[in-house]
Amino acid sequence: MARRLIPCLNRILVEKIIPPSKTTAGILLPEKASKLNSGRVVAVGPGIRDHSGKTVPVAVKEGDTVLLPEYGGQEVKLGDKEYHLFRDEDILGTLHE
Template sequence: MARRLIPSLNRVLIEKIVPPSKTSSGILLPETTNKLNSGKVVAVGPGYPVTNGKIIPVSVKEGDTVLLPAFGGVQVTLGDKE
């Protein structure tokens, strides 16, 4: 049975992008290089409700590529994906 995570309010579900370990020509890249911590937006919550009943929408949409903070968010493992 497949599980699906649906974010609530202004939460965003992001799948981390793993950079390739070697180039297309076969050169191995060391893991100690400075890598950008980026990910692809998989799901977006509806937004955050304010006191007058309106909902402030989230500024990103599914499919966007975003930069992630080094220490932030909550890691979730679903099957073999993190």
């Protein structure tokens, strides 16, 4: 049975994108070559309620590529995969190509 985690409130489940360690030609890249800390949004919570009781939705959606802070987030392991939970306000931005 496959497990799926739906985050609560304004939390976002992210799978970190690991940069390649070598090029297609086989050249090994230094660890610091790709400093961009990014991830793919796997699931989002419904959002939080403001003072008037209205739901404020999360700023990102499933499938977005986001820029993550260097530190933070809660590590979550589901099956053999590792994910990270962040709050909506911790996400630095979305990445577009």
